[in-house]
Amino acid sequence: xxxxxxxxxxxxxxxxxxxxxxxxxxxxxxxxxxxxxxxxxxxxxxxxxxxxxxxxxxxxxxxxxxxxxxxxx
Amino acid sequence: xxxxxxxxxxxxxxxxxxxxxxxxxxxxxxxxxxxxxxxxxxxxxxxxxxxxxxxxxxxxxxxxxxxxxxxxx
Amino acid sequence: xxxxxxxxxxxxxxxxxxxxxxxxxxxxxxxxxxxxxxxxxxxxxxxxxxxxxxxxxxxxxxxxxxxxxxxxx
Amino acid sequence: xxxxxxxxxxxxxxxxxxxxxxxxxxxxxxxxxxxxxxxxxxxxxxxxxxxxxxxxxxxxxxxxxxxxxxxxx
Amino acid sequence: xxxxxxxxxxxxxxxxxxxxxxxxxxxxxxxxxxxxxxxxxxxxxxxxxxxxxxxxxxxxxxxxxxxxxxxxx
Amino acid sequence: xxxxxxxxxxxxxxxxxxxxxxxxxxxxxxxxxxxxxxxxxxxxxxxxxxxxxxxxxxxxxxxxxxxxxxxxx
Amino acid sequence: xxxxxxxxxxxxxxxxxxxxxxxxxxxxxxxxxxxxxxxxxxxxxxxxxxxxxxxxxxxxxxxxxxxxxxxxx
Amino acid sequence: xxxxxxxxxxxxxxxxxxxxxxxxxxxxxxxxxxxxxxxxxxxxxxxxxxxxxxxxxxxxxxxxxxxxxxxxx
Amino acid sequence: xxxxxxxxxxxxxxxxxxxxxxxxxxxxxxxxxxxxxxxxxxxxxxxxxxxxxxxxxxxxxxxxxxxxxxxxx
Amino acid sequence: xxxxxxxxxxxxxxxxxxxxxxxxxxxxxxxxxxxxxxxxxxxxxxxxxxxxxxxxxxxxxxxxxxxxxxxxx
Amino acid sequence: xxxxxxxxxxxxxxxxxxxxxxxxxxxxxxxxxxxxxxxxxxxxxxxxxxxxxxxxxxxxxxxxxxxxxxxxx
Amino acid sequence: xxxxxxxxxxxxxxxxxxxxxxxxxxxxxxxxxxxxxxxxxxxxxxxxxxxxxxxxxxxxxxxxxxxxxxxxx
Numbered sequence: 007x008x009x010x011x012x013x014x015x016x017x018x019x020x021x022x023x024x025x026x027x028x029x030x031x032x033x034x035x036x037x038x039x040x041x042x043x044x045x046x047x048x049x050x051x052x053x054x055x056x057x058x059x060x061x062x063x064x065x066x067x068x069x070x071x072x073x074x075x076x077x078x079x
Numbered sequence: 080x081x082x083x084x085x086x087x088x089x090x091x092x093x094x095x096x097x098x099x100x101x102x103x104x105x106x107x108x109x110x111x112x113x114x115x116x117x118x119x120x121x122x123x124x125x126x127x128x129x130x131x132x133x134x135x136x137x138x139x140x141x142x143x144x145x146x147x148x149x150x151x152x
Numbered sequence: 153x154x155x156x157x158x159x160x161x162x163x164x165x166x167x168x169x170x171x172x173x174x175x176x177x178x179x180x181x182x183x184x185x186x187x188x189x190x191x192x193x194x195x196x197x198x199x200x201x202x203x204x205x206x207x208x209x210x211x212x213x214x215x216x217x218x219x220x221x222x223x224x225x
Numbered sequence: 226x227x228x229x230x231x232x233x234x235x236x237x238x239x240x241x242x243x244x245x246x247x248x249x250x251x252x253x254x255x256x257x258x259x260x261x262x263x264x265x266x267x268x269x270x271x272x273x274x275x276x277x278x279x280x281x282x283x284x285x286x287x288x289x290x291x292x293x294x295x296x297x298x
Numbered sequence: 299x300x301x302x303x304x305x306x307x308x309x310x311x312x313x314x315x316x317x318x319x320x321x322x323x324x325x326x327x328x329x330x331x332x333x334x335x336x337x338x339x340x341x342x343x344x345x346x347x348x349x350x351x352x353x354x355x356x357x358x359x360x361x362x363x364x365x366x367x368x369x370x371x
Numbered sequence: 372x373x374x375x376x377x378x379x380x381x382x383x384x385x386x387x388x389x390x391x392x393x394x395x396x397x398x399x400x401x402x403x404x405x406x407x408x409x410x411x412x413x414x415x416x417x418x419x420x421x422x423x424x425x426x427x428x429x430x431x432x433x434x435x436x437x438x439x440x441x442x443x444x
Numbered sequence: 445x446x447x448x449x450x451x452x453x454x455x456x457x458x459x460x461x462x463x464x465x466x467x468x469x470x471x472x473x474x475x476x477x478x479x480x481x482x483x484x485x486x487x488x489x490x491x492x493x494x495x496x497x498x499x500x501x502x503x504x505x506x507x508x509x510x511x512x513x514x515x516x517x
Numbered sequence: 518x519x520x521x522x523x524x525x526x527x528x529x530x531x532x533x534x535x536x537x538x539x540x541x542x543x544x545x546x547x548x549x550x551x552x553x554x555x556x557x558x559x560x561x562x563x564x565x566x567x568x569x570x571x572x573x574x575x576x577x578x579x580x581x582x583x584x585x586x587x588x589x590x
Numbered sequence: 591x592x593x594x595x596x597x598x599x600x601x602x603x604x605x606x607x608x609x610x611x612x613x614x615x616x617x618x619x620x621x622x623x624x625x626x627x628x629x630x631x632x633x634x635x636x637x638x639x640x641x642x643x644x645x646x647x648x649x650x651x652x653x654x655x656x657x658x659x660x661x662x663x
Numbered sequence: 664x665x666x667x668x669x670x671x672x673x674x675x676x677x678x679x680x681x682x683x684x685x686x687x688x689x690x691x692x693x694x695x696x697x698x699x700x701x702x703x704x705x706x707x708x709x710x711x712x713x714x715x716x717x718x719x720x721x722x723x724x725x726x727x728x729x730x731x732x733x734x735x736x
Numbered sequence: 737x738x739x740x741x742x743x744x745x746x747x748x749x750x751x752x753x754x755x756x757x758x759x760x761x762x763x764x765x766x767x768x769x770x771x772x773x774x775x776x777x778x779x780x781x782x783x784x785x786x787x788x789x790x791x792x793x794x795x796x797x798x799x800x801x802x803x804x805x806x807x808x809x
Numbered sequence: 810x811x812x813x814x815x816x817x818x819x820x821x822x823x824x825x826x827x828x829x830x831x832x833x834x835x836x837x838x839x840x841x842x843x844x845x846x847x848x849x850x851x852x853x854x855x856x857x858x859x860x861x862x863x864x865x866x867x868x869x870x871x872x873x874x875x876x877x878x879x880x881x882x
Contacts, residue, residue, distance in 0.1 A: 013534060014534070014550075016530070016531055017532070017580075020088065022087055028248055029611045034087065036647065048639060048642065050638075053269065054269075055267060061259055092582075093526065093587075094525065094527075101320065102174055109209065119204045120204055121201060122204065123200075127324075129340070129341040131339055134336060159388060160385055160387055163434075165235070167233065168233055175358070184233035186353055193350055238383075239379055239380065239441075240438065257441065274633065275620065275635075280628060288382075306692060312455070363676075368677075393466070393489075394757045397784075405791055410791065413786070414786040415783065416783060416784040419488075421470060421489075423484045423487065457673070457675075457728075458671055459671065459730065460671055461671070472671065493778060493780050496776045499774060501766065539685070557715045557718055559713070562685075566853050572843055574836065577832070597753060598750055598764065598765055600749070600751075602749075603819070605817065607817070607818075619817055623817075660750075660768065685831065702864065703861045706858065706859040707858050744826070744837065745823065745824035746821065747823070
């Protein structure tokens with residue numbers, strides 16, 4: 007990882023969901039973020055949750071913070 | 080609440096103000112957010128503050144985190 | 153408040169809701185708890201949330217911890 | 226999710242275990258809770274642990290908080 | 299707000315009470331502080347509590363931190 | 372400690388009191404819990420407090436979380 | 445405990461020391477506070493430390509927060 | 518500081534870097550933010566880090582939260 | 591688990607990595623620790639991260655705290 | 664540092680400011696405290712902030728906790 | 737306490753146990769640490785636990801962080 | 810930064826001191842760590858303190874966590 011002196015990193019918070027499990031929920035948040043962001047460096051997991059519906063597991067959720075490099079025009 | 084598998088939720092942090100009280104400060108942050116965002120699901124109160132001016136209460140403030148669904152074009 | 157040496161206090165966590173505001177959400181949790189518990193001493197507010205529906209405020213929520221005296225048979 | 230004004234939600238804390246992994250440990254806690262509770266809405270993961278025995282992984286553990294609707298008789 | 303270079307701000311912690319609600323409990327702490335302090339700038343709410351007596355709400359309490367300018371003689 | 376795969380552990384929070392000191396306050400909470408619970412595994416101390424009356428120490432208090440095995444009928 | 449509507453409680457933080465143990469360190473902080481304060485209601489233990497000298501235990505320390513009623517002249 | 522009733526403040530999180538030290542890392546994050554934002558009011562330092570390369574200090578980093586006024590068109 | 595009165599437990603913090611997922615990252619940290627430590631009792635997960643490279647997931651990381659019995663010579 | 668058995672330490676919280684940087688803001692809080700206090704032992708930095716005015720850095724601020732020995736008359 | 741400019745302090749985390757109480761559990765962790773370390777300066781208590789066996793108190797445990805001076809060869 | 814699949818990172822906690830300021834205190838902890846460790850990757854600042862002597866600043870202190878790659882023999 008080359009560190010550019012003028013680089014600034016921004017952090018955003020997303021919640022990803024998956025019916026398959028927590029790892030997949032994190033991956034889903036990253037996949038969605040990549041639709042609009044480039045240069046994601048690091049993704050912190052803030053917490054995990056399970057959503058229930060009719061007393062069955064409906065969705066695994068991961069709240070994550072993504073750090074990405076701010077690009078200049 | 081129907082949970083779409085492909086749904087990703089984003090969180091942003093705002094500070095709302097009102098001279099009337101804490102509930103109104105939260106509502107004001109939500110009102111302002113609705114000017115540019117749709118599909119707000121949940122609003123967490125992070126903390127409350129009172130701003131003083133000449134030793135009188137000037138404004139009640141609420142720092143909130145809003146969770147809203149990211150829409151696809 | 154007379155403190156009985158043999159007294160033990162138990163804490164439980166509830167989430168109260170109200171369309172009117174945060175104070176009412178706390179009161180609602182207490183009202184509900186009183187249906188099954190006696191001797192509630194103290195109620196801590198853990199956090200506040202607002203639930204949205206169709207981008208309108210649907211409900212104010214308060215997560216609270218209630219401390220009540222455990223009674224002996 | 227229809228929010229009933231009179232609804233109160235209760236939270237309890239469980240530790241689920243599984244020799245298979247963290248997701249399974251969370252599912253096990255939910256399965257056990259469903260033996261006595263209905264209307265579980267949301268399950269927060271508080272933390273994960275691994276128990277060792279003779280320096281081998283014996284069990285994955287998940288400490289979770291379950292939120293369920295309190296029913297009236 | 300003009301910021302004086304030599305200004306130092308001090309913080310103190312109070313608990314205000316009111317039978318009316320949380321906003322009033324915060325206001326009461328500020329009113330009391332103003333009896334002996336000048337130049338209060340900001341009041342952070344640390345947490346809210348409800349005190350019960352005979353299973354009725356007796357008092358709303360707010361634990362607050364007040365920041366005020368230290369004056370020189 | 373034999374770990375049963377199907378075992379689920381539940382946590383509850385109590386406040387124990389004693390005029391003698393903090394260790395005794397923890398022991399009192401455990402003694403009281405044993406009147407209704409079996410298979411307590413571990414007791415975490417969450418915090419300690421002293422209650423005063425007429426400016427004398429009235430009671431040492433310990434807020435604890437008890438983890439016990441959920442039994443099946 | 446009679447709760448006076450106009451009552452405001454103030455909190456201060458002290459560190460008490462004792463060569464005998466943690467309970468004594470808390471008591472020492474309370475004894476010292478009583479030299480200048482009246483109407484202490486509650487004392488929270490924030491944390492405990494041991495100070496060493498020449499690799500021997502020199503002193504047990506308790507950092508405490510004392511809540512006392514503010515009196516009016 | 519004149520507080521406009523209708524004002525809403527937004528918070529974003531950035532990581533600034535500098536080979537010179539922590540103060541410069543904070544200043545760098547602010548400089549970068551000013552390229553796209555106006556009306557920054559307050560910048561909280563969340564934490565500091567040092568990045569190493571070949572066991573030499575490569576960069577001082579500051580994770581900051583910037584609060585700025587949301588403007589209306 | 592037989593608890594020896596003279597037993598002292600030490601805790602160390604490691605970061606394990608795996609391209610496969612979070613469970614594997616935890617297992618990898620444990621495997622590495624077992625190369626030099628015996629009698630590991632418990633492993634707490636402190637947090638999870640994902641490292642990205644060229645906007646692809648490069649590695650799942652788990653920061654863990656391992657508790658192991660200190661042996662005497 | 665000689666530890667007197669009867670010594671009690673008090674903690675107060677100040678916010679120091681400086682246009683020069685964070686170290687100077689801490690020093691300024693200490694200088695101000697020394698105008699009225701003796702026997703300051705230790706100063707913890709609680710957090711750092713930057714105040715902006717017209718989008719320029721106006722002041723570096725440090726919130727600190729000072730521990731000082733309580734003297735007897 | 738003479739502070740040597742070149743001094744660096746290291747922190748380690750231990751869990752001490754005793755059947756007698758929390759103070760003794762802390763002392764036990766210190767005694768064990770002294771078998772291999774010199775120049776321990778300060779010991780922070782991180783938390784206390786009680787281990788149960790057959791629903792009886794088996795052991796008081798204290799998780800502590802020890803700070804000691806790193807010596808040079 | 811090439812990430813080796815088999816790499817495990819260890820974290821240790823040090824307190825560095827300097828009479829010059831907080832940045833220098835962090836650098837001093839790193840310099841000391843480099844006497845015995847290689848492959849330090851990242852250094853987190855946990856907190857800053859100032860030690861006083863005769864009411865003068867004696868030393869700036871930084872408590873840091875160093876992350877370094879564990880090497881295999």
